[in-house]
Amino acid sequence: MANTTESNLPGDDVLEEPVPAMQQLLDNPFLLLFIGIAVPTVLYTIWGVMEIVNLPIAK
Amino acid sequence: MAVNRNFRTCPTTGLVFHEPAEKLMRWNAVVAVVALLVGGVLAIGVLLTRWQAVHLLQADLFYQFLTAHGLNMLVFWIIFFEMAILYFASSTLLRCRLATPALAWAGFWLMVVGALLNNYAVLRGDSSVMFTSYAPMGAHPTFYAGLILFAVGALIACFVFFGTLVVAKAERTYHGSVPLVTFGAITAAIIAVFTIATGAIILIPTLLWSLGLIEHIDSLMYRTIWWGFGHSSQQINVAAHVSVWYAGAAVVFGAKPMSEKVSRTAFLLYIFFLQLASAHHLLADPGLTSNWKIFNTSYAMYLAVLASMVHGLTVPGSIEVAQRLKGYNNGLFEWLRRAPWGNAPFVAVFISIVGFGFLGGISGVMMGTEQLNLIIHNTLYVPGHFHATVVIGTTLAFMGLTYFLIPVLFRRKVAFGNMATWQAYIFGISMSGFSVFMMGAGTLGAPRRHWDISFAGNPFGYEFPATAWLMIALMGIFGVGALVGGAMYLAITVYSVFLGEKIQTPDFATVSAKRGMAPAPQPVAVGATGHGAGVGAWGMVAPGTFVLALVFLTSFVLYYFVNWKYLSTVWPLK
Ligand code: HEM
Ligand SMILES: [Cu+2]
Numbered sequence: 001m002a003n004t005t006e007s008n009l010p011g012d013d014v015l016e017e018p019v020p021a022m023q024q025l026l027d028n029p030f031l032l033l034f035i036g037i038a039v040p041t042v043l044y045t046i047w048g049v050m051e052i053v054n055l056p057i058a059k
Numbered sequence: 060m061a062v063n064r065n066f067r068t069c070p071t072t073g074l075v076f077h078e079p080a081e082k083l084m085r086w087n088a089v090v091a092v093v094a095l096l097v098g099g100v101l102a103i104g105v106l107l108t109r110w111q112a113v114h115l116l117q118a119d120l121f122y123q124f125l126t127a128h129g130l131n132m133l134v135f136w137i138i139f140f141e142m143a144i145l146y147f148a149s150s151t152l153l154r155c156r157l158a159t160p161a162l163a164w165a166g167f168w169l170m171v172v173g174a175l176l177n178n179y180a181v182l183r184g185d186s187s188v189m190f191t192s193y194a195p196m197g198a199h200p201t202f203y204a205g206l207i208l209f210a211v212g213a214l215i216a217c218f219v220f221f222g223t224l225v226v227a228k229a230e231r232t233y234h235g236s237v238p239l240v241t242f243g244a245i246t247a248a249i250i251a252v253f254t255i256a257t258g259a260i261i262l263i264p265t266l267l268w269s270l271g272l273i274e275h276i277d278s279l280m281y282r283t284i285w286w287g288f289g290h291s292s293q294q295i296n297v298a299a300h301v302s303v304w305y306a307g308a309a310v311v312f313g314a315k316p317m318s319e320k321v322s323r324t325a326f327l328l329y330i331f332f333l334q335l336a337s338a339h340h341l342l343a344d345p346g347l348t349s350n351w352k353i354f355n356t357s358y359a360m361y362l363a364v365l366a367s368m369v370h371g372l373t374v375p376g377s378i379e380v381a382q383r384l385k386g387y388n389n390g391l392f393e394w395l396r397r398a399p400w401g402n403a404p405f406v407a408v409f410i411s412i413v414g415f416g417f418l419g420g421i422s423g424v425m426m427g428t429e430q431l432n433l434i435i436h437n438t439l440y441v442p443g444h445f446h447a448t449v450v451i452g453t454t455l456a457f458m459g460l461t462y463f464l465i466p467v468l469f470r471r472k473v474a475f476g477n478m479a480t481w482q483a484y485i486f487g488i489s490m491s492g493f494s495v496f497m498m499g500a501g502t503l504g505a506p507r508r509h510w511d512i513s514f515a516g517n518p519f520g521y522e523f524p525a526t527a528w529l530m531i532a533l534m535g536i537f538g539v540g541a542l543v544g545g546a547m548y549l550a551i552t553v554y555s556v557f558l559g560e561k562i563q564t565p566d567f568a569t570v571s572a573k574r575g576m577a578p579a580p581q582p583v584a585v586g587a588t589g590h591g592a593g594v595g596a597w598g599m600v601a602p603g604t605f606v607l608a609l610v611f612l613t614s615f616v617l618y619y620f621v622n623w624k625y626l627s628t629v630w631p632l633k
Binding site: 022023025026027029030032033035036037039040041043044045047048049051052055 | 221224236237242245246249250252253256257277279280283284287291320323324327330331332334335337338341346347348351354355359
């Protein structure tokens with residue numbers, strides 16, 4: 001099973017060149033998970049709820 | 060507890076299946092198809108009632124059917140199928156054991172119980188509140204309880220998915236970055252976590268309210284948070300079916316993404332912006348400011364739309380490159396003419412891309428514009444739009460994937476010869492007609508979720524233009540075609556899975572890898588970047604796709620413009 005003949009795939013520990021920042025972001029699912037929850041929570045949910053809460057109550 | 064490390068390698072595709080993951084994929088897919096069957100039977104009643112010439116069901120029954128149709132299709136069919144995709148994209152594509160299969164089964168059964176409970180509530184007859192269940196319209200507590208259980212189950216499945224990513228990394232079953240299809244599934248799972256958490260935030264208080272434990276649910280608050288759940292769940296579908304497109308191009312053509320970087324960045328735009336578009340459901344609601352509405356729909360949504368256009372271009376583009384490399388390099392469109400028009404997964408994915416883009420995408424941008432939304436708000440245009448996205452886009456892509464998975468997962472031949480290909484054409488074309496005419500009727504003002512637009516026997520009526528009636532009749536005819544196509548899918552799938560001809564694999568064996576040692580990694584088919592060297596025309600590798608993109612943009616701009624003109628006649632400003 002030692003099928004290690006495939007080329008141009010660097011092994012995990014032999015880093016030939018530094019990984020670009022963008023790729024580091026794309027390779028980190030938990031950072032992406034955080035962003036994917038934080039962005040809509042702030043811009044959609046919290047902002048929207050604040051607007052509703054601040055509506056004056058009709059008398 | 061011993062970890063099950065039994066793997067099987069599919070003899071036809073070389074894909075590697077972890078035993079528990081494979082079983083979970085099968086069960087999720089089977090339950091999904093059952094939900095599609097239920098939703099499809101209900102669609103008969105809904106369609107034949109909206110088709111005014113038939114007007115089949117009584118009012119009560121119509122709304123009951125409509126509620127159950129929406130839930131079984133939009134929620135249960137699609138999400139069960141997506142769970143199978145998540146397990147496939149993690150365990151199989153990363154050649155990795157599934158993390159915590161026992162937990163995954165717990166999630167699965169929670170979803171099953173939740174779906175049954177919710178259907179029970181609707182069946183009782185006192186919960187015909189539509190899938191949106193807007194408070195203060197109340198349903199039986201089991202309605203909300205069922206949805207909550209289902210959501211918790213799906214959340215567990217998402218965590219099993221993320222756990223599997225961790226295992227794959229720790230056990231080094233892949234090198235470098237995950238394959239693009241897995242990245243798309245990560246996008247879907249991230250959106251799913253936000254979606255489900257939001258659903259819980261609104262449905263739990265609503266359950267307590269239905270039990271009398273909470274006094275009051277504010278209707279605007281409900282709608283705002285509910286749509287964070289209701290709309291975002293559609294974005295799980297988009298991320299999932301786009302992944303299926305990429306997988307389809309790879310499987311059918313051996314196509315490699317034109318640029319991994321561009322495709323992944325497009326998925327990243329989804330993660331950032333797609334869920335904000337939830338606000339388009341509230342464009343006509345008072346109370347929320349235009350700042351909030353326009354920021355969330357226009358600015359943010361256009362970035363997500365841009366991402367969809369990138370996917371809509373790179374997938375056909377990669378197919379074009381692959382075809383040109385095979386020698387179909389003449390002119391602009393030889394690659395397309397010589398595409399495998401008799402291959403069911405291809406046809407399904409192709410119609411899915413075109414229908415999603417031209418019908419679902421263009422109409423979605425139009426109706427997501429605050430001012431233009433006034434033209435079509437709460438009309439049949441809305442279900443017309445989403446039958447283009449969620450049925451032609453998502454459902455048809457999943458149908459195509461099914462035809463690929465039946466031999467792979469169930470090791471049976473797809474039954475009835477060419478019927479699968481015909482199914483994709485009939486379903487795709489009928490659904491396109493159905494959506495277009497539904498949108499046509501909506502543009503002329505015919506309302507959605509309306510039992511009788513003739514207002515027979517009512518003191519106050521309204522005369523819809525004759526063209527609207529014609530559109531509804533055409534919608535009915537094409538809808539029947541879509542029902543036939545749906546029935547064909549069910550017949551083929553159920554027959555193949557249970558009675559289809561078995562694929563004999565004499566050298567079949569499950570491989571048991573030793574603890575801590577996963578199978579040797581191999582480059583996954585869709586993992587590498589590639590450029591078509593020496594093919595193309597006009598200095599482009601995919602000029603045909605470029606021309607198609609220009610056609611798309613022209614239609615887009617024209618349609619958008621026409622609607623602004625139309626707006627000025629519908630709501631004249633004096
Ligand atoms: C043969 C297939 C289908 C036909 C003929 C059909 C037909 C219809 C019709 C006539 C309506 C009623 C529109 C209204 O009165 O407002 C409707 C609603 C709906 N359909 Fe379908 N449909 C089909 C498949 C699907 C599928 C596959 C999905 C989802 C994946 C789906 C999701 C929905 C949803 C979410 C609604 C809205 C329910 C509501 O307003 O609460 N349908 N469908
Ligand atoms: Cu939406």
